[in-house]
Amino acid sequence: MTTKDSLLTNIDHVAIAVYDIDAAVAYYDDTFGCTVTHRERIDSDGVEEVLIRVADSYIQLVTPTRDDSPVAKFLAKRGEGIHHVGYRVTSVAQALEQVKAQGHQVIDEVPRPGSRGTTVAFVHPKTAFGTLIELVEEGKASSSQPSR
Structure with a gap:
């Protein structure tokens, strides 16, 4: 077997879609002793996110802030559960171009904030074995923190 350099440098986060983000935060705190390291409302995506650090990665809890958000649609169709996996990459632009060059379907044609x-950029689950994949490139403000 030959070796090649992987575009993926680490698992950045596992995102879990939830109806009640405060109840989910309490569950991780009460059950596992985890604490929130970041909380943010992302109006462009129609979500609120909470990040909980676990070793070198994060659990990202996401809840919709409007009915037309992708997370609201996910919850309506599938209920609570794993929404996507975020992988750290050195360059989202490079990773996205490679994914597209191999004929895989993407949600984001170009990287976005x-x-x-x-x-970040998302790879469509139709060409990723049913898993929504987020490619995450750290920025100056992120300091090794995961994205969405």
């Missing part, structure tokens, strides 16, 4: 200074 994520929370806390990150740059």
